Amino acid sequence: MSPDGTTYTVFLSPKDIRKVLEQTVGLERADSIIHGALPVTTSCGSGMTAGILWLGLKLLGVERISLYDESWTGYAMRPMSQIEKSS
Secondary structure, three states: OOOOOOOOOOOOOHHHHHHHHHHHHOHHHHHHHHOOOOOEEEOOOOOHHHHHHHHHHHHOOOOOEEEOOOHHHHHHHOOOOOOOOOO
């Protein structure tokens, strides 16, 4: 869902993906991601959204990107996982 509440059924154009990225993380950070100065790892609660985010960034031309495919749900279920919580 976009910041204005619009839902998508197809990917946006690279120009529109960039606009959403800039609105989400700010112009300076978006430029750092797009030009490879800042690596990105996509993750989410179940793994599905992370894959969509990864593909969207690839469509934008981002090269320093990885996908955490286990999801936070899987990570949290492992007894040895360390999770820091704020108070």
